[in-house]
Amino acid sequence: MVTSMTGYGKAVHQLSDKKITVEIRTLNSKNLDLNIRLSSIYRQQELPLRQLVAKSLSRGKVDFSVYVEQTGVVVNSKLNLELVESYMRQMGQLDGVMFDNHSHKIQLLEIATKFPDVFSQESKEAAKEDITAIQETTKNAILAVQEFRKDEGxxxxxxxxxxxxxxxxxxxxxxxxxxxxxxxxxxxxxxxxxxxxxxxxxxxxxxxxxxxxxxxxxxxxxxxxxxxxxxxxxxxxxxxxxxxxxxxxxxxxxxxxxxxxxxxxxxxxxxxxxxxxxxxxxxxxxxxxxx
Known part of the structure; x- marks a missing residue:
């Protein structure tokens, strides 16, 4: 059997509040050259995922990416009140901005909550459900790559x-x-x-x-x-x-x-x-x- 080192695989897994997508692209290389893109919250899983990909794909230049997209309400998020108030005060100091009535305060609040870092995650560790889902999705993406490589072969x-x-x-x-x-x-x-x-x-x-x-x-x-x-x-x-x-x-x-x-x-x-x-x-x- 001839197997190509060129391949592509994608797998998606939907959780209650997240969509996990794993993409793998491979090209030819004398040895295994594995590049992983993974959110910092899941970094503790980098080594197990690296071992899983290396065992299954063995050779080639491999780009491995994991994307986690929030699709539901983030229940463990916390509003940074001090930062929101700071944004509102700074906007209130702008020329022509009225900060002296309730309606304008509501408008400033809506604007302030759209700025970066006003919501922070209380939990800095990945949930076990997320980790299991990432591993299973990775396996499915690997199967897709292997099928692609076989067809090319x-x-x-x-x-x-x-x-x-x-x-x-x-x-x-x-x-x-x-x-x-x-x-x-x-x-x-x-x-x-x-x-x-x-x-x-x-x-x-x-x-x-x-x-x-x-x-x-x-x-x-x-x-x-x-x-x-x-x-x-x-x-x-x-x-x-x-x-x-x-x-x-x-x-x-x-x-x-x-x-x-x-x-x-x-x-x-x-x-x-x-x-x-x-x-x-x-x-x-x-x-x-x-x-």
Whole structure:
């Protein structure tokens, strides 16, 4: 199975007086890079939440946000009377403001209560109900991220299979072209020697020719490349995503392709090698996003 490191998940939980929203966004990264946004009143829950997210998502750049919105009456709020009176006195000193009748006092009071910090929370600790709700909502958001990552991984797997098939087809063409390649090399060498118009020890020439042709033989590279391509495909089918392992196999594929290219000494085969490299580069680019 291929799983992407790119994902998004959102979960909402409604309490009697609060709406809790958890959002998780993930991008690719070599390791886990977790950034948490959490209200100060819930800071004591940061470590448990961090552990929960890290265990479930394992790798990637993760932005984790918890939003708590008041939707009902805040019963544990306290009005800061001294601050309200201070705001009203300051407004009463403004030019043209009448502060000497009941109606104007009511208007000033309404304005003053809209200023910051006039209401303070009596309790500085999060309620157990809130903590439980945040944890459950986080789990649901993680499930949504994992589903998103799986869907993205399915798309990547289709792309990888396409590129691997293309490389295999090019390898088959290389094998067909290789049948006549060494014969052509031998013919060119024999022609070159004959044009020298010097007597040549035939036995020595054959020995040197065999040595030379062996240097250009790509039989082992073809076999190893085919094995690596099959191993890449098999690794994608295991239950857990194996991004790092697939990247290692891709490196081995590249090594064999490069060796074939250096040994080819044949224009048509080298063109096929360039095409294989192009397909492999597209695989490597997408592997950066695999978990």
């Amino acid at each position: 399915d798309v990547l797997e289709l792309e990888f299979n396409k590129r691997i098939r293309n490389i295999k087809l090019l390898l088959e063409q290389v094998v067909e072209e290789d049948i006549d390649r060494l014969a052509d090399v031998r013919t060119r060498l024999e022609k070159a020697v004959s044009e020298i118009k010097e007597k040549v020890d035939q036995n020595r020439f054959e020995q040197e020719l065999i040595y030379y042709l062996e240097k250009y033989d790509i039989t082992e590279e073809k076999v190893r490349l085919e094995n690596h391509l099959n191993y890449f495909t098999e690794t994608m089918t295991v239950p857990e995503s194996q991004g790092k392992k697939l990247a290692f196999i891709a490196q081995e594929i590249g090594r064999e392709v490069n060796t074939i290219g250096s040994k080819a000494n044949h224009a048509a085969m080298q063109q096929m090698v360039v095409q294989m490299k192009d397909e492999l580069e597209k695989i490597k680019e997408q592997l950066l996003n695999v978990l």
